[in-house]
Amino acid sequence: MFIQCIACREKYDEDEIIYSCRRCGDLLEVKYDYKVLKERLRESDWMSLPLSVWRYRDLMPVRDISEIVSLNEGGTGLHRCKRLGKLLGVKRLYVKNEGENPTGSFKDRGMTVGVTKAVEFGMKIVICASTGNTAASLAAYAAKAGLQCIVLIPSGKIAYGKLAQAMVYGAKVVQVRGNFDQALKIVLELSEKHRKVYLLNSINPFRIEGQKSLAYEICDQLNGEAPDKVIVPVGNAGNISAIWKGFSDFYQLNLISSLPQMIGIQAEGAAPIAQAVKEGINSILPVDRPETVATAIRIGAPLSWKKAMRAIRESKGTAETVTDREILEAQRMLARHEGLFVEPASASSIAGLRKLVDLGTVNKDETIVCVATGHGLKDPDIVMQTCRKPIEIEAKIGPISEYLGLSKPIAPTATL
Numbered sequence: 001m002f003i004q005c006i007a008c009r010e011k012y013d014e015d016e017i018i019y020s021c022r023r024c025g026d027l028l029e030v031k032y033d034y035k036v037l038k039e040r041l042r043e044s045d046w047m048s049l050p051l052s053v054w055r056y057r058d059l060m061p062v063r064d065i066s067e068i069v070s071l072n073e074g075g076t077g078l079h080r081c082k083r084l085g086k087l088l089g090v091k092r093l094y095v096k097n098e099g100e101n102p103t104g105s106f107k108d109r110g111m112t113v114g115v116t117k118a119v120e121f122g123m124k125i126v127i128c129a130s131t132g133n134t135a136a137s138l139a140a141y142a143a144k145a146g147l148q149c150i151v152l153i154p155s156g157k158i159a160y161g162k163l164a165q166a167m168v169y170g171a172k173v174v175q176v177r178g179n180f181d182q183a184l185k186i187v188l189e190l191s192e193k194h195r196k197v198y199l200l201n202s203i204n205p206f207r208i209e210g211q212k213s214l215a216y217e218i219c220d221q222l223n224g225e226a227p228d229k230v231i232v233p234v235g236n237a238g239n240i241s242a243i244w245k246g247f248s249d250f251y252q253l254n255l256i257s258s259l260p261q262m263i264g265i266q267a268e269g270a271a272p273i274a275q276a277v278k279e280g281i282n283s284i285l286p287v288d289r290p291e292t293v294a295t296a297i298r299i300g301a302p303l304s305w306k307k308a309m310r311a312i313r314e315s316k317g318t319a320e321t322v323t324d325r326e327i328l329e330a331q332r333m334l335a336r337h338e339g340l341f342v343e344p345a346s347a348s349s350i351a352g353l354r355k356l357v358d359l360g361t362v363n364k365d366e367t368i369v370c371v372a373t374g375h376g377l378k379d380p381d382i383v384m385q386t387c388r389k390p391i392e393i394e395a396k397i398g399p400i401s402e403y404l405g406l407s408k409p410i411a412p413t414a415t416l
């Protein structure tokens, strides 16, 4: 195992604490010898372990499995969504519900590995910039490991559930007068300057290693097959890159026989990657003032855009934008028809699917997996703003029955 620059291919030792290439400044990734991995898997009992990030420990970059920092992450449901699928015109629709993770988002997959590395490296402080979920997750894992945690959040709206999590887990939270991209720049500088401060944004190549388990799980949940298309909300673009890496690993290891197309979805007001893909250009134009109701993906200059564009290109996938209105409609549809309550950013994958079916990019016979990245309770405010408040009625059965339409016998076809 070693670390390599995605652009100039410069190699670094796995024990180096490094976040970007010293030669050219580009992104880094962890590389393995697949022959070694195959051998490891052959001798391993991994298939008898429960579905979780650590079922795939043979494919994770940690030294000592007995020293991992874990809150039991991964093993999330891959829900067959028949009712929603029918409404959208897709026969086999699945939602990978990452809200089932310990702190309610997919970030936990990355943090269990990232914080394990922090401990391995003897770091005392972990840091990140975050639109909320990264902060909540890092704060929890830091608490579990007994490390100090610092998080920088952007000014303006941040989902309260996430902020509450970061605070109760004991992180030092700073709200920066600026957007996410500015906050990220500061934590990058702080981690370069202070060598005991370990950076755990998705530029950290080890974090992505944990997140690739999302793809492994999908393959195992589909009994050793990859879906046709995987639709992923994109903010900083770490997750779509990680998921593609996971599918690529499984393909190289002969654990699946085909690869899915990766489709990235961005909110219209924060969509530099989708714009570039749609225009067929090879670089992004950052958005200065990103704006969307999906605050988790309100990011104008995605750090991992190159990895994401590579994933989309290699998988012959695509990217699309959705409006705030489409996002909120999708959130409600998923809740009402499938019993899955996800946060707005997560619902963008469903909104994207709806749009792609209309455009003919997705056809009805394909197996589709939408990744729902975070739990709906992270941001209940947004739902309360759009739903009618409950009315108050005196504590008597008569008026309550009257209001509910239950005062007359219910006809067989009546529905509430």
Ligand code: AN7
Residues within 6 Å of the ligand: 105, 129, 130, 131, 132, 133, 134, 135, 202, 233, 234, 235, 236, 237, 238, 239, 240, 296, 297, 343, 345, 346, 373, 374
């Ligand atoms: C629910 O917490 O960037 O494309 O700082 O919370 O890997 O950035 C959150 C991102 C999608 C986008 N869905 O993932 C943060 C942060 C949810 C998220 C994304 C985020 P990336």
